[in-house]
Amino acid sequence: MKALQDLFSTDYGLMSVVVIGAIIVVSIGAYVVLKSKMNESAKSAGK
Numbered sequence: 064m065k066a067l068q069d070l071f072s073t074d075y076g077l078m079s080v081v082v083i084g085a086i087i088v089v090s091i092g093a094y095v096v097l098k099s100k101m102n103e104s105a106k107s108a109g110k
Contacts, residue, residue: 070076 070080
């Protein structure tokens, strides 16, 4: 319980939450972009 309290109430805990959130957002963005590029490549190779 102390760990969760530190995570959301201290400056280093909040920065950790921000960094974890940013990593998740960037990972999802990279997945979407790469998936669309792979689909475009597959369509052009199939012609």
